[in-house]
Amino acid sequence: MTKDELLSAIWPGRVVEENNLNQAISALRHALGSGGKDRRFIVTVPGKGYRFVADVVEIKKDAQPEPVFASKTDNAETVVLKERSKWKLGLLALIIFVAVAAWPIRYWLISSPDSPNTKKSNYTLTIVPFRALNGDASDPLIEVGLADTLIARLSQYQQLHVSSLAAVLSAGKDADPIATGRRLHADYLIDGSTQRFNDHVRVNVRLVEISSGNTIWVNTFDEPMDRVFHLQDGVARAVAQALKFSGEIAGRDVRSPCEGENIEAYRALLTGRYFTAWPVAERLTNTLRAYRRAIELDPSCASAYAGIAVIYRAEAISGTRDSRELMLLSLAALEQALALDPYSAEAYVQLGFFRLWYDRDWPAAEAAFVRAIDLKPDLADAHFGYAHLLIFFNRLDEALFHIDRARELDPLRPLINVIHAGMIDMVGQEEAALQSLQRSFELTPDFWLSLYVRAGIMLDRGVPAAAVADLENAAERSGGNNQVLGMLAMAYGAAGNLHAAKEVVSALNKRASESYVPPSALAAAYLGIGETDKALELLEQAYEQHDVRIAYLGMDARWNAIRAHPRFRELLNQLGFSPEPARGRF
Secondary structure (H helix, E strand, O other): EEHHHHHHHHHHOOOOOOOHHHOOOOOOOOHHOHHHHHOEEEEOOOOOOEEOOOOOOOEEEOOOOOOOOOOOOOOOOEEEEEEHHHHHHHHHHHHHHHHHHHHHHHHHHHHOOOOOOOOOOOEEEEEOOOOOOOOOOHHHHHHHHHHHHHHHHHHHHEEEEEOOHHHHHHHHOOOOOOHHHOOOOOOOOEEEEEEEEEEEEEEEEEEEEOOOOOEEEEEEEEHHHHHHHHHHHHHHHHHHOOOOOOEOOOOOOOOOOHHHOOHHHHHHHHHHEEEHOOHHHHHHHHHHHHHHHHHHHOOOHHHHHHHHHOOOOOOHHOOOHHHHHHHHHHHHHHHHHHHHHOOOHHHHHHHHHHHHHHHHHHHHHHHHHHHHHHOOOOOOOHHHHHHHHHOOOOHHHHHHHHHHHHHHHHHHHHHHHHHHHHHHOOOOOOOHHHHHHHHHHHHOOOOOHHHHHHHHHHHHHHHHHHHHHHHHHHHOOOOOHHHHHHHHHHHHOOOHHHHHHHHHHHOOOOOHHHHHOOHHHHHHHHHHHOHHHHHHHHHHHHHHHOHHHHHHOOOEEEHHHHHHOOHHHHHHHHOOOOOOOOOOOO
16 A cells, blocks of 8 residues: 555545654554564555565364455365455555554553653753863863763653763754753753862752753752762752652663772773764774773773774774674673673664674664663664664664654764665655755764765766765765775766776775775775676675675665676575665665
């Protein structure tokens, strides 16, 4: 059934956004199965609508009652379900109608303050770095650290969604607090100031309602410097009282000295987190050094191990070092994080990416991402990772739901906006994808991945000259990233500039003789100059070498020209992917 047919059947005479239908379909997929492929009773027909699918079932009359949709002309031995198209489409409309009709009751049940299962956030809160007063020298340990510890503490309240530290830092350290709160779609804001008096710190904290600008709670705390990060408990209780909610804590509060007890260990952890919020290549060494310093001072620092796992994974996807080395280093770090803190949602996210990119164990990857979301429903990275897995298997509506949720939770992070654009382009929303990319350009004008994804859209549009311009720019901004150069060769080939494409291939081969170049990047470059067999050989190497980009083989439109080739289809078969043409380029 087309989307228009469903909208008119379920919401006759009403103006309803397509997103309502997407969310209803996503909810149904979860309701119809316990997970994995069992959910796929409803498939998306890209650009058209939805199809309700199930295998033909033989039901023995002596074992089961006659089904409602059985043919009355079948023999006495078996009853075969027939006319699948008609009854499946009718049943799909009926299911959606029931789901929509029941939604108000379900919403009341899960959002009622008396419901023990509620996970809905009643308020969104942003906590910005504190400011030094009276000419005190800036001390990020206190200014950003107080915000960080308060975010960690207040995030445990079920009735609050608290903006992440990365989202707050994306707005800029010196940004106007109220403006930051509005950009993050917050209802309330916590900010404050600090004053140093020898070995003591006076901390002024206020809670502000964003819409009116009114201060609804304010207090002052005097603490010894070595206990300044114990303020979060008192502030958390005060905020709960000011917002008039019960303040029920979600999950388990696992703390270690690096999260406030040991000032120097916490300083190192905070430095690592700050750099992780801006994971550019030249900062990776400093980031790892900071996390390792935190572990040296506090061997129980699970957060530092989880941070190290992030850095190695980020380096693997950038394609500068062999992913066989980097992903195993990431695994070692995240396993240590989980050994120290079995409730670390951040570590489960990294485990999900390891299963997704390296093991290519799709059910295990899904289990890890789902576990992360269960532990911390408002963790943007968990929804971000899960969206990747879902898009791989054409579970488009679920993928869009989770990437939308990630962007809602962390609206200022350029990477989330770029991947959001790539995913909505895959479902045919090209103009909306370009608008999302424009948002990323506005947030971070020099973010090369935005150019990379836009170039893919231009290639799909048949405008290779525009793709070449974006990729040349991206190559310069990324310092000659291998994947960018591989796609640049493809764009040159599409534009008819075979000479330039061969020059890129030559440059990548020279680099490969001196350092690491992912086989997937070289494969794209060779495909750009029309050497299909060489490209296929390199993709087979990528599969054997656990090149992380091979996990994207099913949805990456770079390979559409060879998707029908038997060798390529064999790779897809080994990965469990569909041979259908793809649109993604991220």
